[in-house]
Amino acid sequence: MIQRAAKTRLLQLLGQFPAVALLGPRQVGKTTLALSLTNEAENSPLYLDLELPSDRAKLADPELYLADYEDRLVILDEIHRLPGIFQTLRSLIDRRKRKGKRTGQFLLLGSASIDLLQQSAETLAGRISYMELTPFLESEVVGFSPNAAQALWVRGGFPDSFLAATETQSFEWRAAFIQTYLERDVPSLGPRVPAETLHRFWQMLGHNQGQMLNAAQLAAGLGISGQTVARYLDIMVDLLLVRRLQPWSSNVGKRLVRSPKVYVRDSGLLHTLLGIRDQETLLGHPVVGSSWEGMLVENILSAVPANTQAWFYRTSVGAEIDLVLETASNQRWAIEMKRSLSDPKPSKGFYIGCADVKANHQVVVYPGQERFKHDAKTEIMPLDTLLKQLVRQEIR
Template identity: 30%
Template sequence: MSYRVYNLHKICYHHIMILERTIKTKLTQLLNSFPVVTLTGCRQCGKSTLLKNLLPDYTYISLEDLDIRQIAKEDPRHFISLYPQKVILDEIQQAPELLSYLQTHIDSINESGMYVLTGSQNFLLMQSISQTLAGRTALLTLAPFSVEELRNAELLPDTTNEMLFTGSFPRIYDKHIEPSDFYPSYIKTYIERDVRMLRNITDYSAFTRFLKLCAGRCSQILNITALSEDAGITRKTAEAWLSVLETSYIIYMLKPYYKNFGKRIIKNPKLYFYDTGLVCSLLGLTNPQQIETFYMRGALFENFAVSELVKKRIFQGKSDELYFWRDSNGVEIDVIEEDAMELKAYEIKASETMNTAFFSNIKKVKEIAGIKSENTAVIYSGKSLKATKENGAYICWKEL
C-alpha cells in the first residue's frame, strides 16, 4: 500500500502506545471527585491502554482472566481485600456480583479515585451499576481515535478516502495492520464473544447478514420494517439485534430534533456506525481507491463526520445532545447540536469544493429555529478552513 497510514515503520511502538487521548482531561477531573469512574466503549477502542498509561500507580486487574474472575465471583470480600483501592477493574461486566460488595467497601472508605471500572457492553454494565453504584460513579465513554488525536500524533491519513477506509481503531495504527485484515477478524470476534453474551443468538450467519444490511443503510433514516424484511427476520428480532449493536457501541442512533419549527417532522432516528472502516469492510470494499466512485461515498463521509461530532462530545464527558432535523417536504439539516442552551447546525458534504448552495437548508431553518450564523457550518472534504459572514463556516474534515 502506498498511502501514509500504512507507512508506520518510522514511528516507534512506544510513540503510538502513548498517543494522547483527549478524554484524559475529563477522566482525571472525575477521578478527583468520585470514588469510582466507569469507562465504557467498544472492544479495542483503547480503554486498557489509556488507563494503564494515565494511571501507572493503579493496579490493573482483568476479569477476562478466568482464575481472577473465579475469585471475584466466589469470594468477593477476599477479592476486595486484595485490591482495596487504586485499582483498574477491566471488563467488570464479567463479574457483576462484585459490584454490591464494592459499594459497601467504597462507602466505608469514602475516598476519591478508588476504582476505575471498564466494560464493553453498555447494557449489562449500566444495568448492574444503576442498581448498586448510583451516585458513586461517574460515567465516561471512549471510542476509537478521533481526527484530533490522529492529527496531533501525525498519524492522520492524507486523503478523505484513506480516512474512511482505514477507520480509527488503535490496533490498526499500533500494529500496522491493514484494515482489510483487521476488520473481518474484529467482526468475527465481536460476534462470537459480545453478541453471544448479550443475546441468545445462535444463527451467527443471519446476524452477520443483518450487520451488513445495516452497513448498507448507514446515514439513512431507519426503517425497521424494511430492514427486517430484507434480513428475513421478524421486526421484533430486528429491534433486539439493533439493541445489541447499539449497546456494544457498533452503531449509533441519531435522534430527530424534538422541536418541529412549525413543520411536520420525521420521527425515526438515523443509523450511523462509530467507525467507517468497519462499514467499508462490511460493504466488501478492499482498498481506499474503490471509495472514489462508490455509490455510498457521500453516506460514508456523512457517517464519518457524525461519528467525529459524537466523539468530540463524549470525550469531554458531555451527553450526546446531537440530532438531525427533516420535515415532511424533505428539508433536512444533517446535525443539530444543543450546547449551552444554544443550537448549532451542520451540513455535511463529501465535495472538496466550497459551494454556497450547501447552506440552503440551514438558511431555510435557522431563523425560525433561532440559530445564529456564527453557529452554522458545512463540514466538507476540502482542504481549507474558512468562515463567511453571510452563511457560516466551512470546516475541513482534517480540522474536525
C-alpha cells in the same frame, strides 16, 4: 504511542468520583489507556482481567481480597464477567468514604452490555461516572503520518486496524474482528442472536449508512419481524457499534420525519462490511458520501462539551440539516457536511431548517483547510476548526 484525548477527561473523573466506568467496544484501547495511568497514580494501580480464571478466582471473596488495596486504584477489566461484584463495590466505597477516601477507587472497563449499565446504575448510583472511549479520532492521529486523516477514514480508528502495516492486513484484522464479535463477544454479553443473521443485519445497516431507519424493509430482507429488527438495533447501539441519531422533534408547525438516522460508527468496519478494501474502491462506491459524513458525526459527537444534545433535522418536503447540536450553554449549532472542495455551499433546505431550529451558528464542514464566510450567517470550515469553535464557545 498515539496519545488519547480521553486520558485528561478520565483523570478528571477519577478525581471527582469513587468509581468510573470506561466503556467501549473490544479492542478500542480501554486496557491500554487504563494501564497508562500507572505513572499518574501515587501508588501503582491493581489490574485484574476478569476474563482470566486466575484473576476471577482472586475475587471469590472480593471484600477480603480488595481490603488489602484501599490505598490503590483498582482496575477491573471486562467487568461484565463478574456482575455480582457491584454490591460489594458499593459497600467498599461507602466504607472508604467514612475513612476519608472519596475519589479514585475503582476503574471499571466494559463493553457496554445492557446488564452492566443497569446493575451499576442501580447499585452505584451517585458513586459512579460513565465515560466512553471511541476508536481513534482525527485530532489524535493528525501528525502521525502525512496521510493519517485519509488512512483513518479508510481503515477506521480501531488501533490494530489503523496501525496495520498494509491495507490488506488492516482489512483482514477488521474482518476477523467482526466475525469474533458476532460469534463470541455478543453471546458472552447476553443476547442470543444467530451470528449469520446479525451479520446480515449489520451489513444492511451499512448499505443504508446515514439514511433513515426503514424497519419494515430490513425486516422483509431478513425474514424477521419489526420487533426483532428493533431488538437487533438495540443490541448494536448498546455495544457502541452503531449510532442511532434521533430526529429533531420540536413542534415547528411542519411535518417532520419521525424515524432515526442510523450509522455504523467506525468507518473501517463499515467499509469491511461492504467489501471496500482501499481508498480507490471507496471513492468509486455509492457509500462514499455517507461514509465521510458518518466519520465526521463520530468525531464531532466525541469531542463536543458534556451534556450536548444531538439530532438531525428533516421535513417531509426535503428541508434538512445533517446535525443539530444544543450545548449546555443553550447554543444551537446547525451543521451541514459537504465532501466537496469546489462547491461546498449548503442547500436551500439547510437555511429553512436553520430558521426552524433557531440556530445560533450555521456551519458547513468540508475537506479543505481554509475557513471563510459563505454569507452573513454561514461559515465554511474544516473539522478541526469547528471542534475548536465548539469548545471555545462553551468556555466563554
